[in-house]
Amino acid sequence: MxxxxxxxxxxxxxxxxxxxxxxxxxxxxxxxxxxxxxxxxxxxxxxxxxxxxxxxxxxxxxxxxxxxxxxxxxxxxxxxxxxxxxxxxxxxxxxxxxxxxxxxxxxxxxxxxxxxxxxxxxxxxxxxxxxxxxxxxxxxxxxxxxxxxxxxxxxxxxxxxxxxxxxxxxxxxxxxxxxxxxxxxxxxxxxxxxxxxxxxxxxxxxxxxxxxxxxxxxxxxxxxxxxxxxxxxxxxxxxxxxxxxxxxxxxxxxxxxxxxxxxxxxxxxxxxxxxxxxxxxxxxxxVEWPARMQRLVRGRIAVMAPHGAELWLDGGHNPDGGRAVAGALADLDRRDARPLILVVGMLANKDCQGFLMNFAGLASAVIAVPVQQDTALPREEIAQTARRVGIPAETHDSIAEALASIPALGLDPAPRILITGSLYLAGEVLAANGLPSI
CATH class of the missing domain: 3.40.1190.10 (Mur-like, catalytic domain)
Structure with a gap:
């Protein structure tokens, strides 16, 4: 075969x-x-x-x-x-x-x-x-x-x-x-x-x-x-x-x-x-549906999150998808207030600014990472767009580096981290996490 x-x-x-x-x-x-x-x-x-x-x-x-x-x-x-x-x-x-x-x-x-x-x-x-x-x-x-x-x-x-x-x-x-x-x-x-x-x-x-x-x-x-x-x-x-x-x-x-x-x-x-x-x-x-406001609590990527932090994954990639995710995060914050860090990778044909605008005033920082696709939006462009809508931003070469950089931000309490911006990125995360995705 x-x-x-x-x-x-x-x-x-x-x-x-x-x-x-x-x-x-x-x-x-x-x-x-x-x-x-x-x-x-x-x-x-x-x-x-x-x-x-x-x-x-x-x-x-x-x-x-x-x-x-x-x-x-x-x-x-x-x-x-x-x-x-x-x-x-x-x-x-x-x-x-x-x-x-x-x-x-x-x-x-x-x-x-x-x-x-x-x-x-x-x-x-x-x-x-x-x-x-x-x-x-x-x-x-x-x-x-x-x-x-x-x-x-x-x-x-x-x-x-x-x-x-x-x-x-x-x-x-x-x-x-x-x-x-x-x-x-x-x-x-x-x-x-x-x-x-x-x-x-x-x-x-x-x-x-x-x-x-x-x-x-x-x-x-x-x-x-x-x-x-x-x-x-x-x-x-x-x-x-x-x-x-x-x-x-x-x-x-x-x-x-x-x-x-x-x-x-x-x-x-x-x-x-x-x-x-x-x-x-x-x-x-x-019901089960991976990468839609999915909490990652086990697996190789999950254990990379800073001590005490929450790690979430969502494949939202357009302005309305971002609006829905931002609403979900706001609801979580009302029940358990934490700083929010976005780890973002996107494709070049997506409305990055329209997506990130939903998180202005909600996210403490954006960390831009690459997506392993030929049509990926460069990390620095994502970071520049985040700064343009009022969110501090930096770039890193991988999800692992992004998660490792978060303790240096000195956030208290431990943050809520959302990896988002692309279903391709979500797939990469689930594959690297090492658990069944569906």
């Missing part, structure tokens, strides 16, 4: 561009595969800028708590490509194994016969082939980028479509206004298929509502048809079916109320699934 990494390296060379949004190549290739997209379990298709992965994680946890077999497709991965493909199993899904993944990738490579196709397109086709080969009750399918022309947008009639929070990101591919970005996200809506919408800006919501009206797709809109609100240390969910009092979600941050609420609203509008009420509480308290 050819090693997965060897096949993946060859697939990367099939198209000159890493991102080239189009469905033409995907349709042609799926025909060669015998149309696996027509043999899938019922699909819940999830798009959005922020919160897609967390919402999918909540959906999976609730469905599995209710006893359903769930396939899951997400991207990007943090440490291993296998993280993108989770196959249903009794008692809970498992990541696809190397042998089975290698076989599916090799099949796709052979049938593609060297034709131009992007890495995401051919690996998505391999995932659909695997999902079609294995029985499951539900497939949770996360959009890679945008929605309208994304390689996942090949299912004619999903069980439901979901759109999480929309904001600015990937403007070079999706457009530079919220309306243009929302148009791409709303491209996953399907005729008469229910669409569950997380709370949105008025501009984004107007675009979604127009597209839904054209398709006669019934909408369930956060803040209008359903609400998820905190109540002390609990969560209250309200919709047209009534009120549920639930434990607080396991994932940290007030933004996770909206993500949990979006998942609950989705499953509550699909009565054919018959989710028992107990499964909602069990699911949102057992």
């Amino acid at each position: 050819v090693a997965v990494d060897v096949v993946l390296a060859r697939l990367l060379a099939l198209h000159a561009k890493r991102i080239d949004l189009s469905l033409d190549r995907m349709w042609r290739f799926l025909a060669r595969l015998g149309h696996p997209e027509r043999r899938l379990p019922p699909v819940i298709h999830v798009a959005g800028t922020n919160g897609k992965g967390s919402t999918v994680a909540f959906l999976r946890a609730i469905l599995e708590a209710a006893g359903f077999g769930v396939h899951v497709y997400t991207s990007p991965h943090l440490v291993r490509f296998n993280e993108r493909i989770r196959l249903a199993r009794p008692g809970g899904g498992v990541l696809v194994g190397d042998d089975e993944l290698s076989d599916a990738l090799a099949t796709c490579e052979r049938l593609n016969a060297g034709d131009p196709i992007t890495f995401f397109e051919i690996t998505t086709a391999a995932a659909l082939l695997l999902f079609a080969r294995h029985p499951a009750d539900v497939l949770l399918l996360e959009v890679g980028l945008g929605g309208r022309l994304d390689a996942t947008n090949v299912v004619d009639r999903p069980l439901a479509t979901v759109i999480t929070s929309i904001s600015h990101d990937h403007q070079e591919f999706l457009g530079d206004t919220i309306e243009l970005i929302a148009t791409e996200k709303a491209g996953i809506l399907k005729p008469t298929v229910p669409a569950i919408i997380a709370p949105q800006s008025p501009a984004a919501l107007a675009v979604i509502q127009r597209q839904a009206a054209r398709l006669c797709a019934p909408l369930r809109i956060g803040g209008k048809h359903w609400r998820a609100t905190p109540d002390r240390d609990r969560m209250v969910f309200r919709d047209g079916n009534g009120i549920m009092e639930l434990p607080a979600p396991r994932l940290v941050g007030r933004h996770q109320l909206d993500n949990a609420g979006t998942a609950i609203a989705t499953l509550r509008c699909l009565p054919a699934l018959q989710i028992p009420n107990a499964a909602f509480g069990q699911g949102i308290t057992s």
Whole structure:
């Protein structure tokens, strides 16, 4: 069996561009595969800028708590490509194994016969082939980028479509206004298929509502048809079916109320699934989703944190993601006040200033570190941007050096440290930490 990494390296060379949004190549290739997209379990298709992965994680946890077999497709991965493909199993899904993944990738490579196709397109086709080969009750399918022309947008009639929070990101591919970005996200809506919408800006919501009206797709809109609100240390969910009092979600941050609420609203509008009420509480308290306000307490990186400090990891990388993380940190500070240190690495195509502005007045310092990607933003540029928004900053060559430098800052009490700015950086940290990432 050819090693997965060897096949993946060859697939990367099939198209000159890493991102080239189009469905033409995907349709042609799926025909060669015998149309696996027509043999899938019922699909819940999830798009959005922020919160897609967390919402999918909540959906999976609730469905599995209710006893359903769930396939899951997400991207990007943090440490291993296998993280993108989770196959249903009794008692809970498992990541696809190397042998089975290698076989599916090799099949796709052979049938593609060297034709131009992007890495995401051919690996998505391999995932659909695997999902079609294995029985499951539900497939949770996360959009890679945008929605309208994304390689996942090949299912004619999903069980439901979901759109999480929309904001600015990937403007070079999706457009530079919220309306243009929302148009791409709303491209996953399907005729008469229910669409569950997380709370949105008025501009984004107007675009979604127009597209839904054209398709006669019934909408369930956060803040209008359903609400998820905190109540002390609990969560209250309200919709047209009534009120549920639930434990607080396991994932940290007030933004996770909206993500949990979006998942609950989705499953509550699909009565054919018959989710028992107990499964909602069990699911949102057992959910796991790495690098989303994840506390690192064990592992090789965790032990590098200064004595008494808290170490957190979050892959947020755009202004709205930064705003959500800053809100979560502010909530933590109200319960346990500590100085905040940000260890930041970012890619050059991200809005570094828009991201860091969220932490002005909250962070005591930024420590800029490299990300092991060709498109990484230089450390000194990150530091200069931090100073420009009013946060003292320095640079170091690695996470280990950054953590080792913190005691010299003389902070009392021991600080809360957040490593953030990039999912690639988060993956590097989890790999170096030496524990399973998912």
